């Protein structure tokens with residue numbers, strides 16, 4: 001292994017897209033610098049709610065933001081965890097997030113899905129015809145925006161990484177799924193108070209899963225060490241491995257791929273954003289119907305329950 005670019009120590013990581021080899025200490029500094037630059041670029045200030053699932057991406061993000069807040073008080077970060085009711089996996093995830101937030105001295109809000117909306121994710125999956133992660137995504141997006149908006153946060157920070165984003169976009173392109181391409185959120189979206197849409201920031205948008213994992217390992221950050229039991233068979237995993245091959249040929253292909261799609265999208269007059277409020281929950285929706293996807297999901301769950309009980313003839 002080569003020497004670190006900035007000191008005499010041996011490098012522990014090579015970042016081909018930046019042509020950079022770094023030791024552990026300089027990698028930690030580089031990683032925090034990347035997160036800080038995103039906050040600077042979009043002038044993030046005020047109260048920020050940090051979605052923290054217990055996975056490596058969001059736990060690394062919470063740690064980095066808490067490090068930044070030690071030397072910079074422009075923003076105040078609060079952790080937010082949704083207990084999705086996915087059996088033992090959700091119980092363990094909540095436990096890890098609780099312990100880690102306490103250790104960092106960060107305030108944590110926990111939202112128990114079963115208590116708050118009456119259903120767990122496995123219960124909603126059972127009544128929906130959509131794939132598990134699509135159902136989960138609808139619920140998480142709705143809950144995160146609602147809680148951040150109603151609790152008066154200025155921004156919501158989430159832990160998406162470049163591997164997730166580029167894989168979702170690649171799958172969408174190869175499947176003619178224009179809806180996903182048009183509505184995929186970028187690194188930053190400003191608040192829209194007129195339609196109760198909180199501002200969103202994704203500080204790891206251009207950081208890879210490997211970089212998030214390495215930062216978590218170097219800082220001994222606890223993470224949920226198992227995959228969600230509902231993720232098995234998700235086709236996204238298969239598309240993700242395609243990137244390993246492409247990146248060997250061109251290390252900046254992933255970054256360029258996302259930037260190309262964002263540029264294309266900017267040029268498209270049809271770029272769709274939420275335009276109206278759902279008739280039922282009164283939160284923003286892109287849906288062409290009166291109800292948002294979340295309310296339609298909850299309605300179908302309620303209907304299915306009454307049908308099961310024999311209350312509907």
Ligand code: SF4
Pocket residue numbers: 084121132133134136137228229230231
């Ligand atoms: Fe939800 Fe899918 Fe993630 Fe499991 S893997 S928590 S179902 S989005």
Ligand code: ZN
Pocket residue numbers: 004005006007008009022023024025026
């Ligand atoms: Zn070094």
Ligand code: ZN
Pocket residue numbers: 278279280281282283291292293294295296
């Ligand atoms: Zn709704």
